[in-house]
Amino acid sequence: MTGMRGRPRGFDRDAALGAAIELFWRRGYEGTSVSELTEAMGIRPGSLYAAFGDKRALFAEVVDTYGRSPVGAFMAEALAEEPTAFGAFARILREAADIYPDPAHPAGCLTISAATNVAVQDAEVEAFLRELRNANVKVFRERLRVACEGGELPGDADVNALAGYFAAVIQGMSQRARDGATREELAQVARMAMGAWSQCGLTDLEEGGGVR
Amino acid sequence: MTGMRGRPRGFDRDAALGAAIELFWRRGYEGTSVSELTEAMGIRPGSLYAAFGDKRALFAEVVDTYGRSPVGAFMAEALAEEPTAFGAFARILREAADIYPDPAHPAGCLTISAATNVAVQDAEVEAFLRELRNANVKVFRERLRVACEGGELPGDADVNALAGYFAAVIQGMSQRARDGATREELAQVARMAMGAWSQCGLTDLEEGGGVR
DNA sequence: CGACTTCTTGAGCGAGCGTTCTAGAATGAC
DNA sequence: GTCATTCTAGAACGCTCGCTCAAGAAGTCG
Numbered sequence A, B: 001m002t003g004m005r006g007r008p009r010g011f012d013r014d015a016a017l018g019a020a021i022e023l024f025w026r027r028g029y030e031g032t033s034v035s036e037l038t039e040a041m042g043i044r045p046g047s048l049y050a051a052f053g054d055k056r057a058l059f060a061e062v063v064d065t066y067g068r069s070p071v072g073a074f075m076a077e078a079l080a081e082e083p084t085a086f087g088a089f090a091r092i093l094r095e096a097a098d099i100y101p102d103p104a105h106p107a108g109c110l111t112i113s114a115a116t117n118v119a120v121q122d123a124e125v126e127a128f129l130r131e132l133r134n135a136n137v138k139v140f141r142e143r144l145r146v147a148c149e150g151g152e153l154p155g156d157a158d159v160n161a162l163a164g165y166f167a168a169v170i171q172g173m174s175q176r177a178r179d180g181a182t183r184e185e186l187a188q189v190a191r192m193a194m195g196a197w198s199q200c201g202l203t204d205l206e207e208g209g210g211v212r
Numbered sequence C: 001c002g003a004c005t006t007c008t009t010g011a012g013c014g015a016g017c018g019t020t021c022t023a024g025a026a027t028g029a030c
Numbered sequence D: 001g002t003c004a005t006t007c008t009a010g011a012a013c014g015c016t017c018g019c020t021c022a023a024g025a026a027g028t029c030g
Helices: A013-027 A034-041 A045-052 A055-068 A074-081 A085-099 A110-116 A123-149 A159-178 A183-198 B013-027 B034-041 B045-052 B055-068 B074-081 B085-099 B110-116 B123-149 B159-178 B183-198
Strands: none
Touching: A013 A034, A013 A045, A013 A055, A013 A110, A034 A045, A034 A055, A045 A055, A055 A110, A055 A123, A074 A085, A074 A123, A085 A123, A085 A159, A085 A183, A110 A123, A110 A159, A123 A159, A159 A183, A159 B159, A159 B183, A183 B159, A183 B183, B013 B034, B013 B045, B013 B055, B013 B110, B034 B045, B034 B055, B045 B055, B055 B110, B055 B123, B074 B085, B074 B123, B085 B123, B085 B159, B085 B183, B110 B123, B110 B159, B123 B159, B159 B183
């Protein structure tokens, strides 16, 4: 009962997982086939299923591992470390503009890209992805609520709308990065997006005529 | 050489196309199988291939038809009809908040949903979808350029960034609608998004310390 | 040394994919 | 009527999918 018994694994599990991350990041959940995975990971299907379960479980582990990586966790870190909500969201947008187009890895955010995928047949995976999306919005909302209670935002600020707004912008930045937007363009988008901060759902700029 | 020869078509082509639109709108390109299509359209595969070509051609026709429909053309109409760029984009956002969550049809924008799909295996379809996305940004950019030349915007306004910004927000609104966001939430998002207008890439709100 | 356990290999499973084929049915032209 | 043409119905094509299985290889145990 000392060392583990049986034939030892013949490949580096972490390296194989890294290859899976890269592949899922680039091509999404359903866009990546098991045979592509086994080829990229350098193993045979039997080994994949023995080491990771099935494709769904592997994807879940990929998302989890990515979320703990420096690139994947930058939002959570900003929300936790910045003293003000304004500082946190400004930093998130600024860093997203740096990270998303970085050629060192596939463009955009793995989580957002995977979660944005609308072609998912598998109902369980679809629910999983929807949870990923809404979890992000929920975290934003919570941070904004704290800002309201702390007095940084007016007590009647619409945290729902602000959270939805930032989620939308960030997701859009990820997609724009995938479509080839440069770091400079994304930085500008980030700067403009923070312009909404001064509004907080208070100002009413309805104008331009009553079409519809 | 008078009437068309051969056995006449036994189904309503427009109605069948409408069913295909509904299906592609809900489930995306790759999420919709030909057998699902034939069932929803009430025809057999042979009839589908005879009338529409193949799945790709059918999808292209779906996108085109949707783009000419009132719901699909609201952006182009706003850009063409509103005298100011501000009015056009404000109207686009306002109408998107109305249309995207409308339960009369699948949530969000067919074009954006389909184009956002990252799981597309077929390289040609992927290129087609990318073009759809970038065409939108391009149209925005052009309208903003006109606004610069007309004096509505400062001549050195960053039309690239503004166009990318609005594209990102609108895409995010479509996705939020698909995730169940209400008309009210989207209307708030739209209002906030227009707050960026006053900036036009001039203001610099870099602050919050030099983390990163 | 076996006995036991675990991993690897490679073939192959059933199901679904997009698509095509064959037969026959329904029309206009002559 | 007969022919050419066009559509319909249904079976089936080849392919890929995610996944499994049987056999053997490579270790730790006693």
